[in-house]
Amino acid sequence: MTTYVINLDLPGAVQSRHLYGHFAEHLGRCIYGGFWVGEDSDIPNERGIRSDVVEALRALNIPNLRWPGGCFADEYHWKDGIGPREQRPRMVNTHWGNVEENNHFGTHEFMDLVELLGTDAYVNGNVGSGTVREMSEWVEYLTRDGDSPMVRLRKENGREQPWKVPYWGIGNEAWGCGGNMTAQAYADLARQYATFLRDHGDNKLYRIAAGANVDDFGWTEALMKSVGCVGCNSSGVASPYQAISLHYYTMSAEWENKGKATVFTDDEYYATMANAWHINTLLKRHTTIMDHYDPCKTIGLVLDEWGTWWQVEEGTNPGFLYQQNTMRDALVASVHFDIFGKYADRLFMANIAQTVNVLQAMILTDPDTGALVLTPTYHVFEMNTAHHDAHVLDVVAKDAPVSRKIGDKKLPALSASASTKDNSALISLSNLDLDHARTITLDLRGREVTGVTARILTAPDVRDHNTPDAPDAVAPREWTEISRVDGGLQVELPAHSYVTVSLDLA
Structure with missing residues (x-):
């Protein structure tokens, strides 16, 4: 985690x-x-x-x-x-x-x-x-x-x-x-x-x-x-x-x-x-x-x-x-x-x-x-x-991120960013691992979260793509594998997936 x-x-x-x-x-x-x-x-x-x-x-x-x-x-x-x-x-x-x-x-x-x-x-x-x-x-x-x-x-x-x-x-x-x-x-x-x-x-x-x-x-x-x-x-x-x-x-x-x-x-x-x-x-x-x-x-x-x-x-x-x-x-x-x-x-x-x-x-x-x-x-x-045009929010990992060596480069398994505008925030989460799901805890501080929704973009295979015969083979949908925990949220990220979490803030 x-x-x-x-x-x-x-x-x-x-x-x-x-x-x-x-x-x-x-x-x-x-x-x-x-x-x-x-x-x-x-x-x-x-x-x-x-x-x-x-x-x-x-x-x-x-x-x-x-x-x-x-x-x-x-x-x-x-x-x-x-x-x-x-x-x-x-x-x-x-x-x-x-x-x-x-x-x-x-x-x-x-x-x-x-x-x-x-x-x-x-x-x-x-x-x-x-x-x-x-x-x-x-x-x-x-x-x-x-x-x-x-x-x-x-x-x-x-x-x-x-x-x-x-x-x-x-x-x-x-x-x-x-x-x-x-x-x-x-x-x-x-x-x-x-x-x-x-x-x-x-x-x-x-x-x-x-x-x-x-x-x-x-x-x-x-x-x-x-x-x-x-x-x-x-x-x-x-x-x-x-x-x-x-x-x-x-x-x-x-x-x-x-x-x-x-x-x-x-x-x-x-x-x-x-x-x-x-x-x-x-x-x-x-x-x-x-x-x-x-x-x-x-x-x-x-x-x-x-x-x-x-x-x-x-x-x-x-x-x-x-x-x-x-x-x-x-x-x-x-x-x-x-x-x-x-x-x-x-x-x-x-x-x-x-x-x-x-x-x-x-x-x-x-x-x-x-x-x-x-x-x-x-x-x-x-x-x-x-x-x-939103203000960037720092996303700081509490623990050392999982990564793999690819030639002379190091690839993190996860990627994340966040921003805020008015009384809202958007958090973007990517799981780059082909085979393993990841559980993410979002430790949210400083403002009260009054509403949460999430969406996911993924597919059975990372090679999947859209065609005139299958225009929605890879398309976003609502994501419900997200729950409140003390101080924040817990989000499940399937393998090779992209998830956005939208927050309403007080």
């Missing part, structure tokens, strides 16, 4: 809702066939955007959506995606499948999607093959009011009022597909680009510099060193950008042999979970570097690509990155969310890769029937909505 102590009256940092962000790239069937079907489709849509996809994502209260990439961002020229669709020039998507892109889904369609979802736009600009002027004009086109060349162009294309677009990425993966740059070369470019990304009216930009890949700590240091100690010195000089990014994907083995989505051994499962847990080490080391140069924490960290990356499903285009999504993927997500809260004072945003039909997706759509399937990962996001 494991006991966790939670002081309900000692709230910590606010866990931003933007940690539950999403990512939609022009990749495979994420945009076309995922979000976008066109006005003439038999699939119910609103101005070409799938209505069932919008409905499903609104239920997650998604806080932001990153677009148009990814690697695609650094070959995308935004003016090709405005104006009458039949007149838009075509291009080749050289990164993903080498397919032709007709640019029917562009700036106006994306902002229409953002408004339908009720979310914030995160636009990733083109540094790799674009220009400072091109990105600066895109900001003007989207966010400026009054009169200017880009405002007139926007109005000619049917939009009178500017949009709110708070988040802007200054390129993507500049160390790789975004230009194969050195850290210092990119750091200089990031300062230059950020300077010309203007605030228009009351639209204040949150500029995100393209950060490190996995454990490239030198890249993070180069970006931080380029702005020095910001925000807390007597000169009051602000950084030209407000955040830097980080990318990390979870696999069962090395990049060349990522493993399969639904066919894997128990050892591969545990290797996957140990690799998911590794995000804790990465966040700790990157944030330590940031703390050295920015002790007042004025620059945020944005994990704008994370999730599982498996071999593509057989019979699909290898450049489309389509993969199934099992209970294992759900537990990868739950572990990440538990860890994110530990860094809530620096980690501002995170974006799962990706939202529809690509990598660790929330939603899968069948290309033949049009059927929509919600994945196990979708349900983890839904079960976490009460954590949005």
Whole structure:
């Protein structure tokens, strides 16, 4: 039995809702066939955007959506995606499948999607093959009011009022597909680009510099060193950008042999979970570097690509990155969310890769029937909505946690987090053990608990997943194996399960 102590009256940092962000790239069937079907489709849509996809994502209260990439961002020229669709020039998507892109889904369609979802736009600009002027004009086109060349162009294309677009990425993966740059070369470019990304009216930009890949700590240091100690010195000089990014994907083995989505051994499962847990080490080391140069924490960290990356499903285009999504993927997500809260004072945003039909997706759509399937990962996001903008609560284990050695990594058998907002609290509990149930005691202190409910996400086998024929094979349900004990609660956690406990507080 494991006991966790939670002081309900000692709230910590606010866990931003933007940690539950999403990512939609022009990749495979994420945009076309995922979000976008066109006005003439038999699939119910609103101005070409799938209505069932919008409905499903609104239920997650998604806080932001990153677009148009990814690697695609650094070959995308935004003016090709405005104006009458039949007149838009075509291009080749050289990164993903080498397919032709007709640019029917562009700036106006994306902002229409953002408004339908009720979310914030995160636009990733083109540094790799674009220009400072091109990105600066895109900001003007989207966010400026009054009169200017880009405002007139926007109005000619049917939009009178500017949009709110708070988040802007200054390129993507500049160390790789975004230009194969050195850290210092990119750091200089990031300062230059950020300077010309203007605030228009009351639209204040949150500029995100393209950060490190996995454990490239030198890249993070180069970006931080380029702005020095910001925000807390007597000169009051602000950084030209407000955040830097980080990318990390979870696999069962090395990049060349990522493993399969639904066919894997128990050892591969545990290797996957140990690799998911590794995000804790990465966040700790990157944030330590940031703390050295920015002790007042004025620059945020944005994990704008994370999730599982498996071999593509057989019979699909290898450049489309389509993969199934099992209970294992759900537990990868739950572990990440538990860890994110530990860094809530620096980690501002995170974006799962990706939202529809690509990598660790929330939603899968069948290309033949049009059927929509919600994945196990979708349900983890839904079960976490009460954590949005809530104060983190420390979860302290009274006894040494059970763990197993996986290569050079140590994998805890259990993962937990908690937060509080208003007169409520949410506790998340994951049992990562494939075979053994665990009994958890929650030692709850500081506030009276007046009501308790719980939900569980699990399946008979960790390889189980949802399909059009079995859409609820892995779906949340009420959990009743929870009881009051002196000073708290006792919760039973089946093997490979995720449980949330909701508390009403006096």
